[in-house]
Amino acid sequence: MQTTPAVTPPVKRGRPGYDQETVLQTAVEAFNEYGYDATSMGKLADRLGISKSAIYHHVPSKEDLLRLALDEALIPLESMIEQVHGHEGNADERLEFFLRSTVRILIAKRSYVTLLLRLRGNTELERAALQRRRQMDRELSQLVTLAQREGQLREDLEPRATARLLFGMINSVVDWYRLDGVIDAVTLENQAISLLFNGLHALPEDQTS
Amino acid sequence: MQTTPAVTPPVKRGRPGYDQETVLQTAVEAFNEYGYDATSMGKLADRLGISKSAIYHHVPSKEDLLRLALDEALIPLESMIEQVHGHEGNADERLEFFLRSTVRILIAKRSYVTLLLRLRGNTELERAALQRRRQMDRELSQLVTLAQREGQLREDLEPRATARLLFGMINSVVDWYRLDGVIDAVTLENQAISLLFNGLHALPEDQTS
Incomplete structure (x- = not known):
């Protein structure tokens, strides 16, 4: 300092x-x-x-600061998606990897992701970032569809809306998670993932996954 | 009109x-x-x-517009919480009522809720609205705790973080839901509720609840 x-x-x-x-x-x-x-x-x-x-x-400009800041959030997320593509597990395992990695990146890059999530799309730069964000929605939605086809995921959920709901829960972490709060980052990640896969009503035997 | x-x-x-x-x-x-x-x-x-x-x-002022707009979101949500208190069901049923009602209010009052969710707390008025929002977090968290104690909800989830995660998924609806989109409001509500209670891996017999 x-x-x-x-x-x-x-x-x-x-x-x-x-x-x-x-x-x-x-x-x-x-x-x-x-x-x-x-x-x-x-x-x-x-x-x-x-x-x-x-x-x-x-x-050189305020817009360059915005561009650099958005890349701080977008580049790790896009790199994670590359890893998902190279992941050897089935679609369900890749989905879990996708969601877990997103929680981790969001906690590590919190202020940058907050900025990304609040973009309104008023300029070319903002629209380009929102376009990259939408690409992630599509990736997640495709993974949900694939896991449904492979029989690991319930088939009654509409994949695009489901992808948005999954991101909705996980993205909220940047708004409320505090490092000094009631729950540590690893526990938060495990609880969020277990809640998404097993639900609030999970049977005792499901609670370990 | x-x-x-x-x-x-x-x-x-x-x-x-x-x-x-x-x-x-x-x-x-x-x-x-x-x-x-x-x-x-x-x-x-x-x-x-x-x-x-x-x-x-x-x-009289721009701040009065903000106050009126925030009340458009907050008053129906607070009134819903009053209904939860008067609800005769067990904690799990009241939790479902809380979450379903929230989805409905968010869709009906979308632009007002968006404004509420984006508040930064820079003025007294904004801080007062955020205080009312935090009261809803506490209500939801208490309901999670109660449903755990009554044995209807898995006990391994930390109630405050869970309340935030539940609101996270549901609040996201204002960001992405379109009335002319891939899914109608009733289906969205049913799928979000079923996803939260039963999870992505729900067994076939769970998918009707």
Whole structure:
């Protein structure tokens, strides 16, 4: 937390002391708190305690900050989907891997995923990110369909709506999960997965899966 | 749906032709599209095609619009919780009633609930609404605990995290459900409830509940 350079900056352009990652993390927190549109580069500079020109030393524009931030969420999720494609298990096991991995990424990348989930699609960049998000919905929906065909999953559930409901439960984690809360990350992951696969009424013998 | 006055307004101040409900609905759509902070009364007037003073004819301030809009979501939800308290069934039946009713209210009050779910708690009014939302989390969590104690619900799930996960799945409906989509509202409600109670792996005999 180098506070000294901010008070007595060394004779250099752009006041270093912040790396791009810190600027990005701070920007994302501000976007989540005030909304992207309502967060000016000036407001962001105030928050970092640096000048506007120092921010432009790190990134050319506010939109670039948004692009970088969205990639922080999207790239791990897309990479996880690649792993699902390469996974050797049956569709049901791949579905569990997909959902478990998503919980983990969401907890690890929480503020970035929050930003992604709140996008309204008002710009080309936002629409492109939402397009990538929809691709994940399709992947999950296809996996549900496949697991139904393979006979591991009940067949009465509409796959697209089911995919949305599954993501709905899991995505909510970014809104409410606290690392210092009532439940640790591993227990949360296990309980969410067991709830989705076995339900609230699960028989005792189902509760271990 | 008074359309006639909108076309040929009577000679009155403030260009009526919009009732408060229409102003409110339009305001909520704008808040959801641009964010509350980024939606000025001027922008809202443009969208309604009326003057700013005509809006003030309906509501004294933008914050009053927000208050009215949040009540559109919160009052039916709170009234539903009152019904849960008066419900004669066991805790498991009351839990199902709670979750089913929530799905229905969310579909009926979709744009208002979307606004509620996106609140950041930056003002006193927003914090008060979030407080009312947290009360619903507590009600749901207590109902989960009670159904566990009564032996109808598996006991390994942490009640507070479970309440959040249940709301997570159900609340997601406002983000993705379309009336003209792949699934009608009644089927969606039945599938979501069955998924939550019986899980993706439900045995055939469970699929009717």
